[in-house]
Structure formats: structure tokens, C-alpha cells
Amino acid sequence: MKIGFIGLGNMGAPMAANLVKAGHEVTGFDVAGVTVEGVVKAMTAAEAATGKDAVITMLPNGEILRRVYDEIVPAGLAGAAFIDCSTVDVDSARAVAEQAAAAGLLPVDAPVSGGVGGAAAGTLTFMAGGSEEAFAKAQPLFEVMGQKAVHCGASGNGQAAKICNNMILGVTMIATCEAFALADKLGLDRQAMFDVVSTSSGYSWSMNAYCPAPGIGPQSPADNGYKPGFAATLMLKDLRLSQQAAVSAGAQTPMGARAAEIYERFVEIDEDARDFSAILPWLSEGAG
Ligand code: NAD
Numbered sequence: 001m002k003i004g005f006i007g008l009g010n011m012g013a014p015m016a017a018n019l020v021k022a023g024h025e026v027t028g029f030d031v032a033g034v035t036v037e038g039v040v041k042a043m044t045a046a047e048a049a050t051g052k053d054a055v056i057t058m059l060p061n062g063e064i065l066r067r068v069y070d071e072i073v074p075a076g077l078a079g080a081a082f083i084d085c086s087t088v089d090v091d092s093a094r095a096v097a098e099q100a101a102a103a104g105l106l107p108v109d110a111p112v113s114g115g116v117g118g119a120a121a122g123t124l125t126f127m128a129g130g131s132e133e134a135f136a137k138a139q140p141l142f143e144v145m146g147q148k149a150v151h152c153g154a155s156g157n158g159q160a161a162k163i164c165n166n167m168i169l170g171v172t173m174i175a176t177c178e179a180f181a182l183a184d185k186l187g188l189d190r191q192a193m194f195d196v197v198s199t200s201s202g203y204s205w206s207m208n209a210y211c212p213a214p215g216i217g218p219q220s221p222a223d224n225g226y227k228p229g230f231a232a233t234l235m236l237k238d239l240r241l242s243q244q245a246a247v248s249a250g251a252q253t254p255m256g257a258r259a260a261e262i263y264e265r266f267v268e269i270d271e272d273a274r275d276f277s278a279i280l281p282w283l284s285e286g287a288g
Pocket residue numbers: 006007008009010011012029030031032034045058059060061064068085086087088112113114115116230234237
């Protein structure tokens with residue numbers, strides 16, 4: 001396929017590189033002038049999108065996405081898949097999808113989980129929103145860049161799935177860290193606590209797969225000085241998006257709101273830009 005790729009940052013660059021490796025012809029654009037081996041460099045976003053079978057965007061936020069879509073939609077080839085893999089607010093995802101569909105394009109919002117490691121290894125999970133036809137057109141590219149793609153329904157539903165998932169993640173990570181901090185004060189050994197909780201009803205991905213206590217459970221950023229991993233700033237971004245969506249949709253999310261407040265405070269004081277699991281040392285130091 002001929003592919004345009006816009007936004008060649010930490011995630012976009014390795015995703016574009018994997019498309020090249022799979023034999024696709026990729027033209028890329030990034031405002032920062034980034035180049036990726038094997039990717040033809042375009043001078044504008046519109047140039048990258050012109051005449052392509054698929055156009056992928058991997059951008060920082062909804063405002064930038066809307067600006068980029070104003071440039072690339074008029075350049076799109078009728079029937080091209082316009083796949084946005086950025087994490088953005090649901091309203092922006094639906095607005096750009098409507099704009100693209102009105103121009104005869106096939107929009108898909110397809111945020112990812114798996115982080116920079118998953119982008120490099122081609123093992124991302126895509127959560128997709130859009131028509132059956134658009135999803136089918138994007139599917140071969142999801143197979144190159146990832147290991148799983150779930151079609152979540154109409155446009156915006158990919159973003160909805162992503163922020164609901166990450167709201168659960170933020171809340172369970174805080175609860176897991178609180179439980180360790182409490183266990184410490186109660187004289188309960190962290191390993192014993194892990195052994196019980198990881199096989200009892202308190203288990204979760206935060207405890208079992210990404211344990212925030214160093215030296216306990218599987219390898220995680222806690223074992224590496226809380227170097228991200230998944231930075232607390234990115235968790236805060238996603239929690240803010242879920243709160244924005246909750247307000248917009250009139251949903252009650254009191255724990256999500258509290259998690260957003262806690263990460264806001266943490267990010268403000270955390271000079272080392274640590275992983276989102278560093279809530280544990282923060283609480284242990286009594287700072288939380
Ligand atoms: P990044 O900041 O490394 O990359 C974004 C890129 O977009 C930058 O290179 C920037 O120069 C470029 N850009 C900004 N405005 C542009 C414009 N108008 N036209 C063209 N390029 C422009 O960010 P990232 O870590 O690659 O994340 C990208 C998206 O993926 C975000 O929405 C993020 O929330 C999401 N995401 C990131 C991770 C992660 O672990 N990093 C995981 C899942 C999802």
C-alpha cells in the first residue's frame with residue numbers, strides 16, 4: 001500500500017519503520033523534521049496524504065489532530081483509510097471522522113496500548129472505531145504494527161475504550177500503591193502481601209503484571225528506579241481525557257476524578273518524571 005504517516009515521534013517512528021519493513025511505501029511528515037530510515041520525507045502533512053491508500057496520524061492531542069485533518073482531508077484519495085492512532089478526546093475523534101467521511105474517506109480512530117516497546121516490536125493492541133468497511137481496510141496495517149485489533153463500534157468508540165481502560169488502570173494502580181503503603185505501616189511484609197493479593201480477589205494487572213513494589217512480582221519499572229515504562233504524565237493525560245468525556249457524556253466517575261487529582265498533584269512535585277507506579281514511594285515518603 002501507499003501510506004502517508006504524520007507524526008513521527010516516540011510511537012510514530014517505530015510504527016512507520018515496521019510498515020516499511022513489511023514492504024509498504026511510506027511517506028512521512030513531522031513538524032519537528034524527524035526522518036525515519038526507509039520513509040520518504042514530505043514537506044507538509046498534505047503532501048504526505050496526497051494520493052495514498054491509507055493515512056496514519058500519531059499526534060500529541062485532539063487540537064493538533066483537528067488542525068492536521070483540516071490540511072489532509074482535502075488531499076485525501078476517495079476511499080482512502082484515514083487512521084488516527086493518537087490518544088485524543090472522544091469529541092475530537094468524532095469531529096475529524098465526520099469531516100473525513102463527508103469527504104468520501106474511510107475514517108478509523110485506533111488508539112493503541114503497548115507503549116514504545118510495543119510500537120518497536122510490532123505488538124501493539126489497537127482499539128478501533130469506524131465503519132466495517134473502514135476497519136477492514138485498516139486491518140492489514142494493524143496486523144503489521146500490532147498483534148491485536150478490536151473493532152469497538154462506530155467512530156470515537158476506539159478512544160472511548162482506551163480512556164475507560166486507562167481510567168481503570170489509574171484507579172487500580174493508586175489502590176495497589178495505597179495497599180502496599182498501608183501494609184508497610186501494619187508490619188505486613190510486601191512479599192506476603194503480593195503472594196496473597198495476586199492470587200486473591202484484590203488481584204489486577206497493576207498488582208500482578210506491573211507490581212509497584214521493587215523486588216516483588218514480575219520485573220516492572222519499580223525494579224528500575226521507576227524509570228518509565230508508562231510515565232505519570234501520560235497517565236494524567238488519559239485520566240483528564242476520561243474526565244472530559246465523563247463531563248461531556250454526563251457520566252458519574254468519582255474514582256476516576258479522584259485519580260486524576262492524585263496524578264495531577266504527583267506530576268506537579270515529581271521532578272524525575274517517573275513512571276505512574278511511583279505513587280508507591282511517594283505515599284511511603286508521606287508526601288501523598
Ligand atoms: P511524541 O511527542 O513523541 O510524538 C508526537 C509527534 O508529533 C512529535 O514528533 C511532534 O513533532 C509531532 N507533531 C506535533 N504536531 C504536529 C503537526 N502539526 N504535524 C506533524 N507532526 C506533528 O508522542 P508519542 O509518545 O509518540 O505519542 C503519540 C500519541 O500516542 C499520543 O497521543 C500519546 O498519548 C499516544 N500514546 C503514547 C504512548 C507512549 O507510551 N508514548 C502509548 C500509547 C499511546
